[in-house]
Amino acid sequence: MSRIAYFGPRGTFTEQAARALAPGEELLPVETVRLAMTAVRKGEADAACVPIENSVEGVVPATLDGLSESTPLVAVAETILPVHFSVLTRRGGGEIRTVASHPHALAQVRDWLEANLPDAHPVASSSTSAAAVGVLEGDFDAAVCAPVAVEHYDLEVLATEVADVSDAATRFLLVRRPGELPEPTGADRTSVVAAAANRTGTLAELLTELATRGINLTRLDARPTRSNFGEYRFFIDFEGHVAEPRVLDALTALRRQCRNLRFLGSHPRADGTQTTIESGFGNDDFVEAAGWAAAVRRGDLA
Numbered sequence: 164m165s166r167i168a169y170f171g172p173r174g175t176f177t178e179q180a181a182r183a184l185a186p187g188e189e190l191l192p193v194e195t196v197r198l199a200m201t202a203v204r205k206g207e208a209d210a211a212c213v214p215i216e217n218s219v220e221g222v223v224p225a226t227l228d229g230l231s232e233s234t235p236l237v238a239v240a241e242t243i244l245p246v247h248f249s250v251l252t253r254r255g256g257g258e259i260r261t262v263a264s265h266p267h268a269l270a271q272v273r274d275w276l277e278a279n280l281p282d283a284h285p286v287a288s289s290s291t292s293a294a295a296v297g298v299l300e301g302d303f304d305a306a307v308c309a310p311v312a313v314e315h316y317d318l319e320v321l322a323t324e325v326a327d328v329s330d331a332a333t334r335f336l337l338v339r340r341p342g343e344l345p346e347p348t349g350a351d352r353t354s355v356v357a358a359a360a361n362r363t364g365t366l367a368e369l370l371t372e373l374a375t376r377g378i379n380l381t382r383l384d385a386r387p388t389r390s391n392f393g394e395y396r397f398f399i400d401f402e403g404h405v406a407e408p409r410v411l412d413a414l415t416a417l418r419r420q421c422r423n424l425r426f427l428g429s430h431p432r433a434d435g436t437q438t439t440i441e442s443g444f445g446n447d448d449f450v451e452a453a454g455w456a457a458a459v460r461r462g463d464l465a
Protein backbone atom coordinates (compact mmCIF):
# COMPACT_ATOMS: atom_id res chain seq x y z
CA MET A 164 0.00 0.00 0.00
CA SER A 165 1.30 3.50 -0.84
CA ARG A 166 1.40 6.37 1.61
CA ILE A 167 -0.10 9.61 0.34
CA ALA A 168 0.60 12.84 2.21
CA TYR A 169 -2.05 15.53 1.70
CA PHE A 170 -2.70 19.13 2.67
CA GLY A 171 -4.82 18.65 5.80
CA PRO A 172 -5.84 18.32 8.56
CA ARG A 173 -8.63 15.80 7.90
CA GLY A 174 -11.65 17.16 6.06
CA THR A 175 -10.04 19.40 3.43
CA PHE A 176 -10.97 19.44 -0.24
CA THR A 177 -7.44 18.10 -0.75
CA GLU A 178 -8.36 14.99 1.27
CA GLN A 179 -11.31 14.43 -1.10
CA ALA A 180 -8.92 14.84 -4.04
CA ALA A 181 -6.41 12.40 -2.49
CA ARG A 182 -9.18 9.80 -2.10
CA ALA A 183 -10.10 10.24 -5.76
CA LEU A 184 -6.48 10.09 -6.99
CA ALA A 185 -5.28 7.25 -4.77
CA PRO A 186 -8.30 5.13 -3.77
CA GLY A 187 -7.61 2.65 -1.00
CA GLU A 188 -4.14 4.01 -0.22
CA GLU A 189 -3.00 5.12 3.23
CA LEU A 190 -3.59 8.87 3.66
CA LEU A 191 -1.36 11.04 5.81
CA PRO A 192 -2.71 14.53 6.68
CA VAL A 193 -0.05 17.24 7.10
CA GLU A 194 -0.42 20.91 8.05
CA THR A 195 0.86 22.65 4.93
CA VAL A 196 1.35 22.10 1.20
CA ARG A 197 5.09 22.46 1.69
CA LEU A 198 5.21 19.78 4.42
CA ALA A 199 3.24 17.40 2.17
CA MET A 200 5.96 17.78 -0.46
CA THR A 201 8.72 17.51 2.14
CA ALA A 202 7.27 14.17 3.29
CA VAL A 203 7.69 12.86 -0.28
CA ARG A 204 11.18 14.33 -0.67
CA LYS A 205 12.28 12.66 2.59
CA GLY A 206 10.74 9.32 1.58
CA GLU A 207 8.18 9.45 4.44
CA ALA A 208 5.39 9.34 1.83
CA ASP A 209 5.25 7.89 -1.70
CA ALA A 210 3.26 10.80 -3.12
CA ALA A 211 1.59 14.05 -2.09
CA CYS A 212 -1.77 15.48 -3.05
CA VAL A 213 -1.80 19.29 -3.29
CA PRO A 214 -4.13 21.96 -4.77
CA ILE A 215 -2.67 23.72 -7.82
CA GLU A 216 -5.31 26.11 -9.16
CA ASN A 217 -8.86 27.27 -8.59
CA SER A 218 -11.16 28.55 -11.32
CA VAL A 219 -12.05 31.66 -9.28
CA GLU A 220 -8.93 32.50 -7.25
CA GLY A 221 -6.22 31.24 -9.60
CA VAL A 222 -3.04 29.41 -8.61
CA VAL A 223 -2.04 28.23 -5.15
CA PRO A 224 1.31 30.00 -4.64
CA ALA A 225 2.53 27.55 -1.96
CA THR A 226 2.24 24.71 -4.49
CA LEU A 227 4.14 26.56 -7.23
CA ASP A 228 6.91 27.50 -4.79
CA GLY A 229 7.06 23.95 -3.41
CA LEU A 230 7.46 22.51 -6.91
CA SER A 231 10.31 24.82 -7.86
CA GLU A 232 12.40 24.57 -4.69
CA SER A 233 14.53 21.78 -3.18
CA THR A 234 14.78 18.45 -5.05
CA PRO A 235 12.54 17.82 -8.10
CA LEU A 236 9.06 16.33 -7.84
CA VAL A 237 6.86 15.44 -10.81
CA ALA A 238 3.08 15.43 -11.19
CA VAL A 239 1.77 11.99 -12.23
CA ALA A 240 -2.00 12.56 -12.02
CA GLU A 241 -4.57 15.29 -11.47
CA THR A 242 -8.21 15.63 -10.54
CA ILE A 243 -10.69 18.51 -10.63
CA LEU A 244 -13.29 18.89 -7.86
CA PRO A 245 -16.31 21.19 -7.84
CA VAL A 246 -15.95 23.60 -4.92
CA HIS A 247 -19.06 24.38 -2.84
CA PHE A 248 -18.56 25.18 0.81
CA SER A 249 -20.39 24.42 4.04
CA VAL A 250 -20.38 27.01 6.83
CA LEU A 251 -19.95 25.34 10.23
CA THR A 252 -20.46 26.77 13.72
CA ARG A 253 -20.17 25.47 17.30
CA ARG A 254 -23.21 23.59 18.57
CA GLY A 255 -25.44 26.04 20.41
CA GLY A 256 -22.89 28.78 19.59
CA GLY A 257 -24.03 32.40 19.90
CA GLU A 258 -23.27 35.44 17.79
CA ILE A 259 -20.93 34.98 14.82
CA ARG A 260 -18.22 37.62 15.07
CA THR A 261 -15.38 35.82 13.25
CA VAL A 262 -15.47 33.49 10.26
CA ALA A 263 -12.31 31.61 9.35
CA SER A 264 -11.03 29.72 6.33
CA HIS A 265 -8.16 29.29 3.89
CA PRO A 266 -7.66 32.60 2.03
CA HIS A 267 -8.61 30.86 -1.26
CA ALA A 268 -11.90 29.75 0.27
CA LEU A 269 -12.71 33.16 1.81
CA ALA A 270 -12.14 34.77 -1.59
CA GLN A 271 -14.71 32.42 -3.12
CA VAL A 272 -17.50 33.29 -0.66
CA ARG A 273 -17.01 37.06 -0.26
CA ASP A 274 -20.45 37.95 -1.64
CA TRP A 275 -22.16 35.29 0.47
CA LEU A 276 -20.46 36.54 3.66
CA GLU A 277 -21.40 40.14 2.88
CA ALA A 278 -25.03 39.16 2.35
CA ASN A 279 -25.41 36.60 5.15
CA LEU A 280 -22.85 37.41 7.86
CA PRO A 281 -22.16 41.13 7.26
CA ASP A 282 -20.89 41.74 10.81
CA ALA A 283 -18.52 38.74 10.91
CA HIS A 284 -14.82 39.45 10.58
CA PRO A 285 -13.02 37.13 8.06
CA VAL A 286 -9.88 35.45 9.44
CA ALA A 287 -7.33 33.49 7.36
CA SER A 288 -6.48 29.95 8.51
CA SER A 289 -3.93 27.49 7.13
CA SER A 290 -6.66 25.34 5.50
CA THR A 291 -10.45 25.04 5.46
CA SER A 292 -10.40 22.20 8.01
CA ALA A 293 -7.87 24.01 10.24
CA ALA A 294 -10.64 26.64 10.47
CA ALA A 295 -13.07 23.92 11.62
CA VAL A 296 -10.60 22.85 14.32
CA GLY A 297 -10.33 26.52 15.33
CA VAL A 298 -14.12 26.76 15.72
CA LEU A 299 -14.17 23.61 17.88
CA GLU A 300 -11.41 25.06 20.04
CA GLY A 301 -13.21 28.41 20.41
CA ASP A 302 -10.74 30.48 18.33
CA PHE A 303 -13.36 31.47 15.72
CA ASP A 304 -17.16 31.43 15.58
CA ALA A 305 -17.65 29.96 12.08
CA ALA A 306 -15.60 28.10 9.47
CA VAL A 307 -16.00 27.95 5.68
CA CYS A 308 -15.21 24.31 4.93
CA ALA A 309 -15.37 21.46 2.48
CA PRO A 310 -18.68 19.58 2.88
CA VAL A 311 -16.82 16.50 4.23
CA ALA A 312 -15.46 18.48 7.19
CA VAL A 313 -18.69 17.97 9.12
CA GLU A 314 -18.02 14.19 9.11
CA HIS A 315 -14.78 14.79 11.01
CA TYR A 316 -15.64 17.66 13.36
CA ASP A 317 -18.62 17.82 15.70
CA LEU A 318 -19.99 21.15 14.47
CA GLU A 319 -23.37 22.50 13.40
CA VAL A 320 -24.11 23.20 9.74
CA LEU A 321 -25.22 26.81 9.25
CA ALA A 322 -25.30 26.69 5.43
CA THR A 323 -24.42 24.33 2.57
CA GLU A 324 -23.75 24.81 -1.14
CA VAL A 325 -22.14 28.19 -0.47
CA ALA A 326 -20.27 29.58 -3.52
CA ASP A 327 -20.26 33.01 -5.17
CA VAL A 328 -19.49 31.31 -8.49
CA SER A 329 -21.72 28.28 -8.81
CA ASP A 330 -19.44 26.23 -11.08
CA ALA A 331 -16.17 26.95 -9.20
CA ALA A 332 -13.64 24.10 -9.31
CA THR A 333 -10.13 23.36 -8.02
CA ARG A 334 -7.51 21.23 -9.76
CA PHE A 335 -5.29 19.02 -7.58
CA LEU A 336 -2.03 17.21 -8.40
CA LEU A 337 -0.54 13.95 -7.21
CA VAL A 338 3.24 14.49 -7.10
CA ARG A 339 6.02 11.94 -6.66
CA ARG A 340 9.79 11.72 -6.72
CA PRO A 341 10.98 11.43 -10.36
CA GLY A 342 10.58 7.93 -11.83
CA GLU A 343 8.65 6.22 -14.56
CA LEU A 344 6.22 8.60 -16.30
CA PRO A 345 2.53 7.85 -16.85
CA GLU A 346 1.73 6.54 -20.35
CA PRO A 347 0.54 9.13 -22.91
CA THR A 348 -3.23 9.11 -23.52
CA GLY A 349 -3.74 11.78 -26.21
CA ALA A 350 -5.27 14.07 -23.57
CA ASP A 351 -2.20 14.98 -21.53
CA ARG A 352 -0.63 17.98 -19.86
CA THR A 353 3.10 18.72 -19.54
CA SER A 354 4.46 21.20 -16.99
CA VAL A 355 7.79 22.98 -16.66
CA VAL A 356 9.22 25.83 -14.62
CA ALA A 357 11.82 28.09 -16.17
CA ALA A 358 13.92 30.73 -14.41
CA ALA A 359 14.44 32.91 -17.46
CA ALA A 360 17.26 35.45 -17.67
CA ASN A 361 16.22 39.06 -17.09
CA ARG A 362 16.73 40.40 -20.61
CA THR A 363 14.54 41.52 -23.47
CA GLY A 364 12.39 38.83 -25.03
CA THR A 365 13.31 35.75 -22.91
CA LEU A 366 9.72 34.83 -22.11
CA ALA A 367 8.70 35.47 -25.72
CA GLU A 368 11.54 33.16 -26.87
CA LEU A 369 10.37 30.33 -24.59
CA LEU A 370 6.75 30.67 -25.69
CA THR A 371 7.79 30.85 -29.34
CA GLU A 372 9.48 27.43 -29.02
CA LEU A 373 6.07 26.01 -28.10
CA ALA A 374 4.09 28.04 -30.64
CA THR A 375 6.33 27.04 -33.56
CA ARG A 376 5.69 23.39 -32.72
CA GLY A 377 1.92 23.91 -32.63
CA ILE A 378 1.77 23.35 -28.86
CA ASN A 379 -1.12 24.99 -27.03
CA LEU A 380 -0.49 26.53 -23.57
CA THR A 381 -2.93 25.67 -20.77
CA ARG A 382 -1.49 27.91 -18.03
CA LEU A 383 1.22 30.52 -17.54
CA ASP A 384 2.14 31.92 -14.12
CA ALA A 385 5.05 33.87 -12.74
CA ARG A 386 6.51 33.70 -9.23
CA PRO A 387 9.45 35.76 -7.93
CA THR A 388 12.77 33.88 -7.78
CA ARG A 389 13.23 35.38 -4.28
CA SER A 390 16.88 36.10 -5.02
CA ASN A 391 16.75 39.27 -7.14
CA PHE A 392 13.88 41.75 -7.05
CA GLY A 393 12.12 41.76 -10.43
CA GLU A 394 13.34 38.27 -11.46
CA TYR A 395 10.70 35.62 -12.07
CA ARG A 396 10.21 31.92 -12.56
CA PHE A 397 7.67 31.06 -15.23
CA PHE A 398 5.40 28.06 -14.72
CA ILE A 399 4.28 26.84 -18.13
CA ASP A 400 1.66 24.11 -18.66
CA PHE A 401 0.95 22.94 -22.18
CA GLU A 402 -0.94 20.25 -24.06
CA GLY A 403 0.80 16.97 -24.86
CA HIS A 404 3.13 14.36 -23.32
CA VAL A 405 6.91 14.25 -23.37
CA ALA A 406 6.65 10.79 -24.98
CA GLU A 407 5.43 12.60 -28.15
CA PRO A 408 8.23 13.60 -30.56
CA ARG A 409 6.88 17.15 -31.01
CA VAL A 410 6.72 17.73 -27.23
CA LEU A 411 10.18 16.25 -26.68
CA ASP A 412 11.48 18.49 -29.48
CA ALA A 413 9.92 21.54 -27.74
CA LEU A 414 11.33 20.53 -24.36
CA THR A 415 14.81 20.17 -25.85
CA ALA A 416 14.48 23.65 -27.36
CA LEU A 417 13.33 25.11 -24.04
CA ARG A 418 16.34 23.60 -22.34
CA ARG A 419 18.60 25.14 -25.01
CA GLN A 420 17.06 28.56 -24.29
CA CYS A 421 17.02 28.17 -20.53
CA ARG A 422 19.54 26.18 -18.50
CA ASN A 423 17.46 26.69 -15.40
CA LEU A 424 14.54 24.56 -16.57
CA ARG A 425 12.76 22.01 -14.38
CA PHE A 426 10.46 19.33 -15.81
CA LEU A 427 7.36 19.00 -13.60
CA GLY A 428 5.71 16.03 -15.33
CA SER A 429 3.48 14.78 -18.15
CA HIS A 430 0.19 13.23 -17.08
CA PRO A 431 -3.42 12.71 -18.26
CA ARG A 432 -5.69 15.76 -18.00
CA ALA A 433 -8.61 15.41 -15.60
CA ASP A 434 -10.97 17.15 -18.03
CA GLY A 435 -10.08 14.62 -20.77
CA THR A 436 -9.59 17.38 -23.38
CA GLN A 437 -7.80 15.80 -26.36
CA THR A 438 -4.67 17.62 -27.54
CA THR A 439 -5.35 19.77 -30.59
CA ILE A 440 -2.82 19.03 -33.31
CA GLU A 441 -2.83 21.33 -36.33
CA SER A 442 -1.81 20.13 -39.76
CA GLY A 443 1.98 19.87 -40.11
CA PHE A 444 2.50 19.64 -36.31
CA GLY A 445 1.59 15.98 -35.79
CA ASN A 446 4.02 13.53 -34.18
CA ASP A 447 4.22 11.73 -37.55
CA ASP A 448 5.27 15.02 -39.17
CA PHE A 449 8.11 15.39 -36.63
CA VAL A 450 9.25 11.77 -37.08
CA GLU A 451 9.10 12.03 -40.88
CA ALA A 452 11.02 15.33 -40.88
CA ALA A 453 13.69 13.93 -38.52
CA GLY A 454 14.05 10.85 -40.78
CA TRP A 455 14.40 13.07 -43.84
CA ALA A 456 17.05 15.22 -42.11
CA ALA A 457 18.96 12.08 -41.07
CA ALA A 458 18.91 10.89 -44.70
CA VAL A 459 20.25 14.27 -45.83
CA ARG A 460 23.03 13.95 -43.27
CA ARG A 461 23.93 10.46 -44.55
CA GLY A 462 23.90 11.68 -48.13
CA ASP A 463 21.15 9.16 -48.84
CA LEU A 464 18.70 11.37 -50.73
CA ALA A 465 17.54 9.82 -53.96
Ligand SMILES: O=C(O)C(=O)C[C@]1(C(=O)O)C=C[C@@H](O)C=C1
Nearest residue numbers: 175176177214265267290291333
Ligand atom coordinates in the same frame (compact mmCIF):
# COMPACT_ATOMS: atom_id res chain seq x y z
O1 LIG B 1 -8.18 24.06 2.57
C1 LIG B 1 -8.66 23.22 1.79
O2 LIG B 1 -9.70 22.58 2.01
C2 LIG B 1 -7.95 22.93 0.57
O3 LIG B 1 -7.99 21.82 0.14
C3 LIG B 1 -7.26 24.06 -0.13
C4 LIG B 1 -8.08 24.82 -1.14
C5 LIG B 1 -7.14 25.72 -2.02
O4 LIG B 1 -6.05 26.04 -1.60
O5 LIG B 1 -7.56 26.11 -3.13
C6 LIG B 1 -8.74 23.88 -2.03
C7 LIG B 1 -9.96 24.11 -2.56
C8 LIG B 1 -10.70 25.35 -2.28
O6 LIG B 1 -10.56 26.18 -3.45
C9 LIG B 1 -10.19 26.08 -1.12
C10 LIG B 1 -9.03 25.73 -0.51
